[in-house]
Amino acid sequence: MTKKSATKRKHAPATISNLPVAIVSEGHARNPGTPLNLEWLDSVQVNLSSLERRTGSLTGRRSVKKDYQAAWLLKALSCIDLTTLSGDDTPGRVKRLCAKAKRPVREDLVEALGIQDLNLTTGAVCVYHEMVPTAVKELEGTNIPVAAVAAGFPHGLSPLPQRLDEIRASVAEGATEIDIVITRAHVLTGNWKALYDEVRAMREACGDAHLKSILATGELATMRNVAKASLVAMMAGSDFIKTSTGKESVNANLNVSLVMLRCIRDYLEETGYRVGYKPAGGIGTAKDVISYQFLMKEELGNAWLQPDLFRVGASSLLGDIERQLEHHVTGRYSANNRHAVG
């Protein structure tokens, strides 16, 4: 992820062809996308039972204890897109969230864990367009990027030009990450060309901002659809693929994640480009997020445990991580009221 300070930037349109070859950030080149490869899509095979067996057994095969658990939770924390996406969001609410993103863990715990030098923050703050200026201002001087949900979020069904304008507007306001939702109809009808064109247009609208494409996997019906949509989103130049808006009835889960991670791996192998992964919705506990981390590490390796390639869209997860960290430090079980709300 670009971690430039969130000063207002001028929208700089870019096309796939004139994009810099590598916007190097955290050591990897940005995914420029590829032409749409339908043959590749045709060869996609996904076996559901096998996915379930893998995710079901992995959580029993791996375990992190004590200092390791604390370190892993801190790492998870650094990958959180601290999010508020409510109809009643106000600048005050967003300021509170940003304050938490900057100081996610209580000072005494930071000292007890010996991690002062990490200057730990969450991975990003994620808000609606209207809240972008507030967030950008609040986070000025930090490395915390502001992510905006855009393009007719969460349904993504407004006219395409309007959706693209939204993206440009958010970028213009200083959002450096744009979370969009794809048109599920294109997936359900197998209209891969339309899906590709749509995401590619959005990628171009993003300019230097990074594009996180939400597949809304809970509405894609089958794992094969999830796999194909993942590949098309990456071919069209997504920087991240993301599971859910958080508004579907089925949120992120390990099975869908495994499918998407394997697509990311295949894409890397075919093109040499690293694409990030963001599960969102339903990841509320420390235990949950560690399962995702196991999956990331096992399927993609350590690079995908870092915030430039792994984000977790969550609102309540941080609180549980804090309680677990306090328990690690004190040996006593903690309570919500001992940790600042975000």
Next chain:
Amino acid sequence: MTPNVAEIFDTMDYGPAPESDKTAQEWLENHGRHIGHFINGKWVKAAKSKTFDTTNPANGKKLAKINQGTKADVDAAVKAAKTAQKKWAALDGHERAKYLYALARLIQKNGRILSVLETLDNGKPIRESRDGDIPAAARHFYHHAGWAQIQDTEFPDYEPYGVVGQIIPWNFPFLMLAWKIAPALAAGNTVVLKPAEFTPLTAAFFAELCVEAGLPAGVVNIVQGDGKTGAEITKHKDISKIAFTGSTEVGRIIREATAGSGKGLTLELGGKSPVIVFENADLDAAVEGLVDGIWFNQGQVCCAGSRLLVQEGVADKMVRKLAKRMTNLRIGDPLDKAIDMGTMINKEHLKKVSTLVQKGVNEGARLIQPGAEDCPKGCHYPPTMLTDVHPANTVAIEEIFGPVLSVMTFRTPEEAVMLANNTRYGLAASIWSENINLALDIAPKIKAGVVWINSANMFDAACGFGGYRESGFGREGGREGMYAYLKPAHLADLPAYKAEKSKLSAARHEAAPDGIGAIDRTAKLYIGGKQARPDGNYNLSILDAKGKLAGSVGEGNRKDIRNAVEAARKAEGWGKAAHHLRAQILYYIAENLSARADEFKKRLQSLTGATPAAAQKEVDAAVKRLFTYAAWADKYDGAVHTPPARLVAAAMKEPVGILGIVCPDENPLLSFVSLFAPAMAMGNRSIIIPSEKYPLIATDFYQILDTSDVPAGVLNIVTGIRADLVKTIAEHDDIDAVWYFGSDALGGTLEKLSIGNLKRTWTNNGKQRDWLDADSAGEEFLRHAVEVKNVWIPYGE
């Protein structure tokens, strides 16, 4: 130096996650680190007797000393089991069910200590003993509590064997104990079980659970020791059945040792199971299947998927994916909860595995061992893949019993099947394809007792497990597993043959007998649907009941058997023929026999001296029997099991293959029909040795076969001197099973000689059947004519 939080934040390593062995070590201390035998409900720990040590393969530390079972120990255990058996079998099924249920509960309650003990003793990852072995063992007892409960209604005409001797291996010590003891007890047997000498501990713990469950003394006896103790069990005269799981090599010894003893026998032996990956498979899924298939339990699994057959077009991709995946397998302390691979069972075995791998490399294989440098010292062996392997290489042929995958490629589905079956073993197979038509087409073509479609190493108490070929015979689990511990009750009432000195009833001659007014009718052999002159060109004169020459038959020899087997091999299509067609042909045979009933009646009268009424009765019974098996041909169905997962397991009944059938002298027509008809109905091809005394009945039958549309090679009849032919049949490695019925001890010889390819055997143990009796037809015969193959089919999109 242990890293601090900030450092771990950087490395994102897993770190140690040890399971405590405190409670297990305390249990050993409470036993003074000395484990004896459990006989008649008591611990027997004679201070003076010889002991051996069991050690933790992870650190070489001694865990306990173990008594080496002697003949006297085995005698005492068998005596206790024998005394307890009548009462145990006489218990109401519900009572036995309650005991088994209690044992299941106790296993669950003690799951933690059992899994730690297992890992200490065996070196397998604690995660596997905790999540795999122990829960599966509990499930096995629950499932079989159910069989005990409903035994009376489900197996009404069956009874337990009596005392069962059970010898189990070290790779799944506790699970194999459960697989052996649960069905044996459910069926009403009592047991003498010998754990492997490398892993005696969980069996000893189980003995304590038996006491806690209040199991009557003598029902379960555990004698510790090595192969010598096992040999005492195998040859014990009061043991009625031996159940063995272990190497094919020891299986052969046991088959030989029990030959002619009348003991029941089931063998679950080695394997070299294929994993077939088609280009339309989910390759990532197949990679995980191989992790479960070959690196699970350090590859020390009889049904390990040790031969990867991958379609050429995706072979490079598959190997790349596997090599990558191997780097993620964590190898280390078995008691660590985040370890994928623990230790091998011992240094000797480790050496055997590495020697075989070296041999593979020497023969040209490419070695892929990504974890080799980081592999801890001691008894560990890293996950290994050998590519560029060919069927002619040692590592494609020999069972390595370690974490070693041999990779070969194929071009077409047909070639995949050919390569998969190109082995002496036949235990399990995996098929990976997202095309259900392809997967379900291949499954029946693989010679294996278990086929996993898009999955690997799945087991359930409700699904039979066991092999074809040199992987042994018999099934464990499910209904078919219960039959392995039951025998038809009517057998006990069969009389022994009257001691009659076996004398040659036929005389050898070269020329056709003279002095017969009619045109000479010298019967030849019946091979491949044609009459064939015997290879040796000798004939045997057959006398009638009055001692007069009745005719002559060919004297078949080794080469005639060979020719008959070749003809049978070519008639493979019969096994795939529609069941309706098999029924039609059996009806047709019946129809033609009925049309010529008079002729056969007269022949029976003149040859055997039967009264006209008796002869008529036999012919009628033969016609009726043909109808019976024509009826069964399309009704002896398989089953669909529903293990606790989203899948079906189809228990398919397949023909055994090529049968050698040796017919008795009594009721020469009816016994002949009673034996070939079930074999044929189930799709087998047979080589039949008819009654030595009355072969003319069988040779008269040629014309019936010729006129009944029986495909060439399905039935082959070789007349001649029984003792010679039986030997050839028993030794023939392309015959899958032999059935023997006769008055002499040849059945024992046949069992002894069957060890070459470990063919299934069914002999009458010197008991004389009444072929007219209804008990001489039906399911007992059909069961011997089929193999049950469980095809696991997970589903879901």
